[in-house]
Amino acid sequence: MTVDLTTLSSEERAALIKQAQELEQKERTEKREAYEAVKADAVITLVNISKDINEQLTNFKAHAFETMETLGDLLKEYSGRYAEGKGNFKVEYGDYKIEYNKQGKGSYDERSSEAEKYIFDFIESRYQGDEATKEFILSLLERKKGELDPDNIQKLYKYESTFADENFSRACELFRESYQYNHSKDYIRFYERNERGQWKNIVLQFSAI
Known part of the structure; x- marks a missing residue:
């Protein structure tokens, strides 16, 4: 109105x-x-x-x-x-896959320097005239930014029973004792195979969906 x-x-x-x-x-x-x-x-x-x-x-x-x-x-x-490995691995079953990644860095403490001395003693006692073998073994002890490569040290372990040498065995023992793994973060990722045979990530992160 x-x-x-x-x-x-x-x-x-x-x-x-x-x-x-x-x-x-x-x-x-x-x-x-x-x-x-x-x-x-x-x-x-x-x-x-x-x-x-x-x-x-x-x-x-x-x-x-x-x-x-x-x-x-x-x-x-x-x-x-060996325990020094990063521990990364993946498993598959049928159309499913899981990846496990350990984030971190392996390093060796002061005992590794003593282990190297035993390796030098071993080389001098057995391969003094064999430059090729000496260079191969010493290459495994090369340091990058002052750090030994755990993967290279693991290669030494494979020869421990082959050499059966007291110096070599003591070196391996010290390397194992001196190893430290500095953990940061681990990740697990899940996958499913799609109809085209491709692995599709099963996203659990809210911002990524």
Whole structure:
């Protein structure tokens, strides 16, 4: 209904304006309350779901790493790999694959210098005139940025029983004792083969989905 304001008294106009303001205020209040109700429901629901997922992921992570560590130990025992290895490996079964990557760096403490001296004694006692063999063995002791290469040291271990030498065995023993693995972080990645035979990463990282 249209009201001709010119026909109303000042009191009537004031009352009408007050009524309109009250109606506008009521509408704002209703909209605010509706928004706050939707917000409260959304926040509570999403946070509770995220808490459930977080708990599931936490439990799954612990289970996954425990399982892969056990599998890695069994693989190490089965294959005869040395403890100095990084421990990275992957397993496949049917259309599924899991990769386990250990992030870190291996190094040797001061005992490695003593181990090297035993290697030098071994070389001088057995290969004094064999330059090729001497160079090969010494190449395994080359340092990069002051650090020995664990993969090269592992190659020495393979010859321990072959040489059956006291100096060589003592060197290997000291290398093993001096080895330290400085761990940073481990990763497990899961894959499934798609219909084209390609490995598809099963993404568990929220920002990557």
